[in-house]
Amino acid sequence: MSTPRIPELVVSDLTVKFAGITALDAVGFTVAPGTIHAVIGPNGAGKSTCFNVLSGVYRATSGSVRFGEHELTKLPPHKIAHLGMARTFQNIALSKLMSVENNIMIGRHRLTRSGFLTAGLRLPLNRREERDHRARVREIAAFVGVSEYLAAPTGMLPYGVLKRIELARALAMEPILLMLDEPVAGMNGGERRRMAEVIKAVQEDLGISILLVEHDMGMVMQLADQVTVLDFGKRIASGPPAEVQQNPEVIRAYLGVSDENATGVSMDKERA
Numbered sequence: 001m002s003t004p005r006i007p008e009l010v011v012s013d014l015t016v017k018f019a020g021i022t023a024l025d026a027v028g029f030t031v032a033p034g035t036i037h038a039v040i041g042p043n044g045a046g047k048s049t050c051f052n053v054l055s056g057v058y059r060a061t062s063g064s065v066r067f068g069e070h071e072l073t074k075l076p077p078h079k080i081a082h083l084g085m086a087r088t089f090q091n092i093a094l095s096k097l098m099s100v101e102n103n104i105m106i107g108r109h110r111l112t113r114s115g116f117l118t119a120g121l122r123l124p125l126n127r128r129e130e131r132d133h134r135a136r137v138r139e140i141a142a143f144v145g146v147s148e149y150l151a152a153p154t155g156m157l158p159y160g161v162l163k164r165i166e167l168a169r170a171l172a173m174e175p176i177l178l179m180l181d182e183p184v185a186g187m188n189g190g191e192r193r194r195m196a197e198v199i200k201a202v203q204e205d206l207g208i209s210i211l212l213v214e215h216d217m218g219m220v221m222q223l224a225d226q227v228t229v230l231d232f233g234k235r236i237a238s239g240p241p242a243e244v245q246q247n248p249e250v251i252r253a254y255l256g257v258s259d260e261n262a263t264g265v266s267m268d269k270e271r272a
């Protein structure tokens with residue numbers, strides 16, 4: 001597969017205020033093309049807010065998010081998706097009644113000429129177009145390891161499989177930047193390992209950029225090229241995972257203890 005041209009994602013001075021709360025305070029980081037960049041931090045640090053601004057769901061109070069030549073902070077979610085940014089959600093957002101194949105097909109919608117969801121007239125061109133899209137859906141299903149479930153109603157499937165179907169639907173948009181919101185939350189060990197393998201394969205085989213919000217530090221250490229750490233809306237550290245994990249301020253943020261008493265840190269802890 002040829003690697004598409006991937007722009008940098010540059011977040012600068014991003015501030016988001018809700019009534020009385022500064023959820024993000026002048027945060028900046030850059031996702032380099034083809035890398036996995038993790039945003040981590042204790043509960044309430046501002047990770048979801050950041051994700052929601054980047055995907056156009058929340059408006060920034062100030063600051064900028066540039067994806068190549070495009071400024072994203074004024075764009076609605078569908079325009080951001082059209083630039084090749086796809087996201088998954090913390091909670092499963094699939095239709096339980098639809099088959100797995102049709103759930104993944106929804107990701108193709110922005111790429112269809114006829115808009116198959118609304119097309120009433122089934123002309124030969126539409127049928128051919130649909131056949132091509134379904135072939136690509138099957139390839140993507142194989143890539144994330146859900147081929148055997150394609151015809152199954154989605155509601156019956158185990159949680160780990162559902163999370164991979166969500167990833168497949170995001171990949172079906174042929175993104176150049178994939179945003180994953182806690183992709184292994186609530187999974188058991190086996191499911192986590194499987195998801196980590198798929199995420200690594202996305203980076204290696206598709207060459208696209210990945211922005212990851214994640215609590216599981218094992219996962220972040222294993223996958224991320226760069227990590228940005230948020231605490232109470234501020235960026236407190238950034239760098240390669242091994243470096244960030246030893247940063248005294250990061251240890252303090254996660255454990256609430258002085259760095260003399262802390263050696264390394266398990267960052268899946270919630271703020272007390």
Ligand SMILES: Nc1ncnc2c1ncn2[C@@H]1O[C@H](COP(=O)(O)OP(=O)(O)OP(=O)(O)O)[C@@H](O)[C@H]1O
Binds near residue numbers: 022044047050
């Ligand atoms: N829509 C909103 N309205 C008001 N306050 C909000 C809203 N969304 C988030 N906040 C507040 O902004 C702060 C950051 O929340 P956010 O959900 O971004 O943190 P988080 O790091 O994603 O936390 P978690 O790990 O628990 O998901 C919190 O104080 C939260 O209560």
